[in-house]
Amino acid sequence: xxxxxxxxxxxxxxxxxxxxxxxxxxxxxxxxxxxxxxxxxxxxxxxxxxxxxxxxxxxxxxxxxxxxxxxxxxxxxxxxxxxxxxxxxxxxxxxxxxxxxxxxxxxxxxxxxxxxxxxxxxxxxxxxxxxxxxxxx
Numbered sequence: 001x002x003x004x005x006x007x008x009x010x011x012x013x014x015x016x017x018x019x020x021x022x023x024x025x026x027x028x029x030x031x032x033x034x035x036x037x038x039x040x041x042x043x044x045x046x047x048x049x050x051x052x053x054x055x056x057x058x059x060x061x062x063x064x065x066x067x068x069x070x071x072x073x074x075x076x077x078x079x080x081x082x083x084x085x086x087x088x089x090x091x092x093x094x095x096x097x098x099x100x101x102x103x104x105x106x107x108x109x110x111x112x113x114x115x116x117x118x119x120x121x122x123x124x125x126x127x128x129x130x131x132x133x134x135x136x137x
Contacts, residue, residue, distance in 0.1 A: 018050060028043065042057075050062070073091060074107060086135045090112040090114065
C-alpha cells in the first residue's frame with residue numbers, strides 16, 4: 001500500500017499533488033500546508049496550465065476547483081482519467097451546484113467533494129487518505 005504519511009505523521013513517500021485553483025492566495029495556502037505534510041505540490045491557476053502539466057508529469061492527486069471557467073476542473077479530471085487513470089481528484093467548490101453528488105457519476109476518478117472553505121488541515125488529511133489508495137508506479 002502506498003502511504004502519503006504514516007499514522008504518526010511521518011512522511012513515508014512523497015505524494016505528487018496538482019492544485020488547480022484560480023485564487024492564488026487559497027491555492028498557496030493549500031500548497032504550503034500540503035508541502036509541510038510532505039507532499040510535492042504544483043499549483044496552477046487555469047485548466048490549460050493543468051493540462052500542460054499533466055501532459056509532461058504524473059500526479060497522484062489533483063485538487064481541482066469546480067468553479068473554474070468553462071468546467072475547467074471537469075476537463076482536467078477527464079484528461080487525467082485518460083492520461084493517468086490511477087490519479088485521483090478531490091474537487092472543491094464555493095457553490096452548491098454539485099451538492100447532490102453528481103460529480104461522482106461524471107468523473108470516474110473523483111474521490112472527494114469539499115467546500116472551498118474546508119480547513120487546510122482537513123484537506124491535507126483527505127488528500128493523504130486518498131493518496132494511500134493510488135497504485136504505486
